[in-house]
Amino acid sequence: MPARSVVTARQERLGAELRKLRERAGLTGREAAQAAGIAETKVSATEAGRVGVSAERVRHLASQYACDDAALVDALVGMATEKGRGWWEECRGWVPSGYLNLAELECHAVCLTNFECVYIPGLLQTEAHIRAIFASTVPKLSEEELEMRVRFRLRRQGLSVPYLAVIHEAALRIRAADRKVARNQLLHILDQSELSHVAVRVVPFDVDDFAGIGDPLVYAGGPVPQLDTVLVDTPHGPAFVDAEAQLRRYRAIMRKLEVAALGVVESRELIHRLVQSM
Missing domain, CATH: 1.10.260.40 (lambda repressor-like DNA-binding domains)
Known part of the structure; x- marks a missing residue:
């Protein structure tokens, strides 16, 4: 070959x-x-x-x-033996390669768990929220680059694999734009949480014993545990982790997150309260 x-x-x-x-x-x-x-x-x-x-x-x-x-x-x-080019290859040259690798990872995962402490998970963001995030990028993106990144993130949202989003309450309260965008974003999360393959759980401010968990991450389950992958955000872009010892560490972190987070119903109630307070 x-x-x-x-x-x-x-x-x-x-x-x-x-x-x-x-x-x-x-x-x-x-x-x-x-x-x-x-x-x-x-x-x-x-x-x-x-x-x-x-x-x-x-x-x-x-x-x-x-x-x-x-x-x-x-x-x-x-x-x-995988054949063909993924849809994300259409964006090569316009979107950083780390984002392309993330889309590839998501596409082939059998399940996904995403933890975010400051940002709304990308798979749950509204177009207005996405646009506000990329509009604030430093250095400033060209209009063409901004539009490509918005379309790219929206295209990633077409997944149907089991998806668990664990979101810290801080991320739900931080406004990427104005009050209207923030309120619609919360309503969108509530709508998405009703899908059969999506679960949203919130880590509230008043949870105890939560020190040491602040970095955003995506845990992608593979067809066998040895092929699980963790994506961790770094200042220089996404980093992929798949060493056996590191996977064990992140599995332990996932278990800690599930203990800290509210249940699905309680999480929806908390988000409803945030919506009503706007």
């Missing part, structure tokens, strides 16, 4: 998982290449995501690496 001009986060993840299998088997790149009957450069390029890999090659490598986890191998085969 020819080398890719652009390597996405998902393609890098497939390569990284194959590398993990090789390293657990105690094989060097050269030993793996000899066992598979391919060039060592092919192994390194595959593990870097620079070239594609066939289903047969994935299964052959997994066999050489003594991987007996059939569910994991099937999931890796699924990643290797």
